[in-house]
Amino acid sequence: DAGVTQSPTHLIKTRGQQVTLRCSPKSGHDTVSWYQQALGQGPQFIFQYYEEEERQRGNFPDRFSGHQFPNYSSELNVNALLLGDSALYLCASSLGYMSFFGPGTRLTVL
């Protein structure tokens, strides 16, 4: 059983650009959450998707948007990138109370 997968592994962008990160959940997991982890900090909740709808959102601006597909995979889009968006972006898939994380996408904004 494959775990949570994320792509790409690393990404370098410049300020003002847009980026799309992708996540495939564990088999059978219907809920996907996205987290941003700045260097040396704990992960911060961005939003959660369930049945293709955003059902909870953290304190992030509208530049951060997402999507969940019928196969439960998900995308995180960030527009108008800022230097402060440089971080590790983690995707978590859930079934019941358990959440499993992917390896993350490390985004660097120059």
Next chain:
Amino acid sequence: AQKITQTQPGMFVQEKEAVTLDCTYDTSDPSYGLFWYKQPSSGEMIFLIYQGSYDQQNATEGRYSLNFQKARKSANLVISASQLGDSAMYFCAMREGLDGTSYGKLTFGQGTILTVHP
């Protein structure tokens, strides 16, 4: 609002010894779940152990145990017989309103870096 506090930025332990990583939490919801994750330098968050707010006994998973003191709102992780591979960042996390579903965010603490010496 839910909050997790980890007051130990770094901890050192000798191989084969036990170590306790501290975690306190704050919530007004009577139903919640507490989690510990390990994050090696590779970045992936690895689930270690879970404790539900209504669980009567402390959770255990192999060498990991969770010392749950509900009245003190603490959920310390105990790692027995430390191994060199245990060197990593450890995060305590909480989800409120746990009713068996995955609804809701995980709130994380700042983490504790554990270093195991040979």
